[in-house]
Amino acid sequence: MKTIWKKQLEIFAEQIIQVPIGSKFLSVHMQQGNPTIWFEIPNKDYNIVLAPRKIGCVMTGDPMPWLEAYYISTVVVDDVTNIELPSFVMHFYEVVD
Numbered sequence: 001m002k003t004i005w006k007k008q009l010e011i012f013a014e015q016i017i018q019v020p021i022g023s024k025f026l027s028v029h030m031q032q033g034n035p036t037i038w039f040e041i042p043n044k045d046y047n048i049v050l051a052p053r054k055i056g057c058v059m060t061g062d063p064m065p066w067l068e069a070y071y072i073s074t075v076v077v078d079d080v081t082n083i084e085l086p087s088f089v090m091h092f093y094e095v096v097d
Helices: none
Strands: 003-008 014-020 024-031 034-041 050-059 069-077 088-095
Touching: 003 014, 003 024, 014 034, 024 088, 034 069, 034 088
Parallel strands: 024 069
Antiparallel strands: 003 034, 014 050, 024 034, 050 088, 069 088
């Protein structure tokens, strides 16, 4: 049976996260002020093996430094309750080395 999991991300240009082998990235959205990635795992099993996956993040207008990357999601950060914080847009990719 497939299951959907999530993991909080940092706002870094690149980061490595550990996810079960065979996971499929679905989307990234803000949750409780943090970018969070949702992914589908092939089965919920107590013998799950984790594998490292590289996630890249670029802001709108910035160059993409990767030769091969697969789009996951775009996240708009716009806190209308705090006019001192600027709005920005992040684009998340899975980076293939």
